[in-house]
Amino acid sequence: MALPYVTGYLDRISLTRGEPLKVMVSCTAAPEFRASLVRVICGDLNPEGPGFREVEIASAADGTYPAREQICNAGSCVVIPPNSCFDSLESYSVQMHIWPTTPMKGEQVLLSLWSEELGQGFRLTIDASGALAASVSDGSSTASAMTSVPLTERQWHLVGASYDAKARTLSVLHEPFSRSGAGEKPLVATNAVPFSFQLPTGACLILGASMKGGTPARPLTAQHYNGKIEKPRLLSVAASRLDMEKLRGETIPADVTPICVGFWDFSAGMEGEHIADRSRNGLAGLVVNLPARGMTGSNWTGEEVSWRATPAQYGAIHFHDDDLYDACWDADISFDLPDDLKSGFYAIRLTAGADEERIPFFVRPKAGDARAPVCLLASTATYMAYANLNPVPFPIAELLSSRLIVLHKANLLIDEHPEWGPSLYDVHSDGSGVCYSSRLRPILNFRPGYISSFGAKGSNLREYNADTHIVDWLEQQGIEYDVVTDDDVHVEGFRLLSQYKTVMTGAHPEYFSAEMWDATKNYIDAGGRLMVLGGNGFYWRIAYHPTLPGVMEVRRCGPAIRTWETQPGEEFHSFDGKRGGLWRAHGRPPQSIGGVGFISEGFDLSAFYRRTAASRDPRAAFIFEDIDAEVIGDFGLQGGGAAGIEIDHADANLGTPTHALILASSEGHTEAFRLVNEEMSITVPTVTAPVEARIQADMVFFETAGGGAVFNVGSIAWPGSLSHNGYDNNVSKLTRNVLDRFIDPTPFLYRRGST
The missing domain is CATH 2.60.120.200 (Jelly Rolls)
Structure with missing residues (x-):
């Protein structure tokens, strides 16, 4: 018997205050549904965390609407x-x-x-x-x-x-x-x-x-x-x-x-x-x-x-009989956003009987608005890559997680409705890899409150909801911030980022287009300050469609951790004609922009960082001000530690600046953590000492010639540790120390030993 549901999607996910928004809804859970606008503060349902937090905001969308079922006509022609x-x-x-x-x-x-x-x-x-x-x-x-x-x-x-x-x-x-x-x-x-x-x-x-x-x-x-x-x-x-x-x-x-x-x-x-x-x-x-x-x-x-x-x-x-770009549902709600909305994470909340659904979107500043000192970059490209990734047909999910997978209603609905479209980690019904992903369809794992079945013990979130831990922390700290998306940076580039003193990424900035990469690198080189509060950053090269909104492409070629392999001769994106694969294969390793790059993943337990001698360098004094502990982040909602899920390490041969300080490195990872494919020229046991020593998250800091700086934690699990002990912990304190200095307009000095 089919599960009842209420779900939908939006015609846009990044817009400014006062702009129009359309909401497409399908509902079988009740004869009518209620809609409201909410500001999302924390999307994590974990009772050990800060708690699910949202603020309802009066809008023209508020009201009750007749329900109907809308069908996706998947399949290409x-x-x-x-x-x-x-x-x-x-x-x-x-x-x-x-x-x-x-x-x-x-x-x-x-x-x-x-x-x-x-x-x-x-x-x-x-x-x-x-x-x-x-x-x-x-x-x-x-x-x-x-x-x-x-x-x-x-x-x-x-x-x-x-x-x-x-x-x-x-x-x-x-x-x-x-x-x-x-x-x-x-x-x-x-x-x-x-x-x-x-x-x-x-x-x-x-x-x-x-x-x-x-x-x-x-x-x-x-x-x-x-x-x-x-x-x-x-x-x-x-x-x-x-x-x-x-x-x-x-x-x-x-x-x-x-x-x-x-x-x-x-x-x-x-x-x-x-x-x-x-x-x-x-x-x-x-x-x-x-x-x-x-x-x-x-x-x-x-x-x-x-x-x-x-x-x-x-x-x-x-x-393919399961291709989908636009579900082509009719709009049930059309309204203008309130003209006084501040920039941030938002959602349309739908309630039908006992069922609830929240469809996220982001409000960026309007042209002419004063800019906050901090810009939080919502990783919409990563959200779209994982869109509707489901552990139900994913045969290695339990092996990677080292535990039994617990299925939740969203997972079951994704399995019941393949016509809502697969993720870029799936294969089509004929076994070929899925290379396009669109946001114009219901995406059930891109939701506040989504409980991931595939993740570290103690964790119930990845991607979007992991990023809401950063939103929650910024709110708790009273820091003024704006939100922009990957889509915005792809279109507006350096001009958009240059308006901010500090740009802060989410937990998993994995997918980057050439336009995004260039904008970020130019921002850093021009004196901008970049805080990477996640792991597996700047990894896959993507392309956005030149005319159709809301669709991106990836070609999974070359050595990399991947769930399908691009066929010979099909490594080049159809959208831009450029070769896909890892940025590393294009001579732009993640280390060359963020200081660290992907080294390992493990989905059972997260670990902690231990400070290095470099953390005592005078250049890093501001980072560890009022922090005496040698161990950083031996706590957290993502597997019990701040270093885990997917982790990055420094490597001068791949572009980590020679003057970069490796401030701390993780230790104590379990055997579930494996070396990434691109690091192996031959197959070797991952328990051998030379390999095991490389499986660590490196926390790095370095200054740039333009007077800016980069700070990178190299771990997806980091944001899940920010709220520990009522936000009174060394992960929160360290993050705040870095942000306070990065907001300070005083230029950083670009030489070893500078203060």
């Missing part, structure tokens, strides 16, 4: 809008190259010109037996032709179909081939069509699915195909095999031009959402739900691995 060129066809042929990934999953539509209302049209499909089939219907009768030989999974095939109006026959062609050029004997099947048939007027041409309703802009589709499609063509004749061969190239031969209705080129406009038609009819299309682009085609030679270098070899799109 390409839509070519209706055109008179389709309506006038009598005889015709279609052809394409396909690389099916789940040919035995049931009927999948490769191409359709179909009217669901009339039950009339044409379809080229993979049938229930995994074989190629074509069918035509006049609304009352159907005729089909099929090869009855299953397609081979993950192999390229030339497939096609022809309808001969004069002979009233329907034929299909299936010809497997390999990238080496070695072909196999083609399979051809022909069947009579014992009725007069005409394509329906006003139908869309759909690639990768069948249209069941909606509009070309917001289609409702079904029977989604899993796999790649390359070089789809449409002819106005019942084509011969020779005609089809002529159309497998990159240009239209002159003698074929008159019969070529559509010649779609997936290698063009890779960064965007549009599909180019090279025929004289200009039948451009639009991708729906972001199927993967920048994918190798049947002619990929392996000599080049960038689609920008050889775009003709990347003329394939990989479609």
Whole structure:
């Protein structure tokens, strides 16, 4: 029996006071729901912590609304809008190259010109037996032709179909081939069509699915195909095999031009959402739900691995039945934010019966507003990378956590509703890695109060809620601060960061675009002060879509801890044409910007730091003012210590400045902590002394030539220790000492031994 719920998403997650906001809601828990606006202070439900804290704020959103269930139509396709060129066809042929990934999953539509209302049209499909089939219907009768030989999974095939109006026959062609050029004997099947048939007027041409309703802009589709499609063509004749061969190239031969209705080129406009038609009819299309682009085609030679270098070899799109960009729900609430909101973490709270939901967003300062001295950077890119990551199908979750996983309602709902879209750590239903993530859908683990099933003992939060411990601490300390997001920094860059004396990251600033990286580095070099209050920072390179809001891309290539591997030749982002993978592989290791970089992760217990001799350097005196203890952070909500979950270390060979002070290092990590893949050239036991000695979180401080400075704790668990003992502890005191000096405009001196 399906679990009742109330959930939703917003059209924006970063906005300023007074701006409009739309709330899309689906609710099955009650016949109505109540909405209110809240300011989020602490999203952690752990009773040993400061407690869940939010402040209700009067707004135009307050009220009770009728509930309804809204459905996500997951699954990607390409839509070519209706055109008179389709309506006038009598005889015709279609052809394409396909690389099916789940040919035995049931009927999948490769191409359709179909009217669901009339039950009339044409379809080229993979049938229930995994074989190629074509069918035509006049609304009352159907005729089909099929090869009855299953397609081979993950192999390229030339497939096609022809309808001969004069002979009233329907034929299909299936010809497997390999990238080496070695072909196999083609399979051809022909069947009579014992009725007069005409394509329906006003139908869309759909690639990768069948249209069941909606509009070309917001289609409702079904029977989604899993796999790649390359070089789809449409002819106005019942084509011969020779005609089809002529159309497998990159240009239209002159003698074929008159019969070529559509010649779609997936290698063009890779960064965007549009599909180019090279025929004289200009039948451009639009991708729906972001199927993967920048994918190798049947002619990929392996000599080049960038689609920008050889775009003709990347003329394939990989479609998935669980792709999702925009859930396309209708708005239940539309209102303007109050004009007196201060910058911070906010949420729309929804209540339906016994169920509650909070949908987060962030209020940044308005143009012209006075800026606070401190900027807290909300790691929205990281939130989106982990969006709807669920331990239910994650087979190594218990192994990594060294404990049994406890499932909560949000985890069960994510499992029940795969149509709400996967995380960038998941694989699609066909086993291929998920490389795009969007915020325009319900994201149940991006919520105040979300209880993570996957984390250290004593912990019930990661990412967003870990960051609310920093919000809670700033509020308790009475520090004026603004909030901006990764999305904002990606767009506005250095200009945005330069307005602040100090920029403070959250607990897990893992995912960075080139624009974000450059903005942060320029800010530091220009004299800005950066406090990294987390771990695994500046790790993966990402790209944001150039035109579609709220969607990011990652390609998991190269040595790294990863849950799936980018396929050969597909390492380059489709959004910006740059190679993905770790920033380290781009000559920008995390150590070169933040002083430390990822070294290990462990999800059982967190450890503590022990001060080093460098912590007595006069340059660090302000950091340890009124702190006499040798051990720092042997307490906390994240596994019982301040050093844990994911930890970073200093390494001069990877860019840690030679004048950086390693103030403290963690010790006492359990055997659950493993060395990251990129640190190993060969497999070695992690319990050996040379390796074990490297598994530690290093706390570093260094000055920059521009008069600024960087302080980095190198641990995700750090914020969970701030509130210990009513905020009276050495983690809180040390953090405050650093922040007070970083706010002070007095320049830091850039030389060893300076004060």
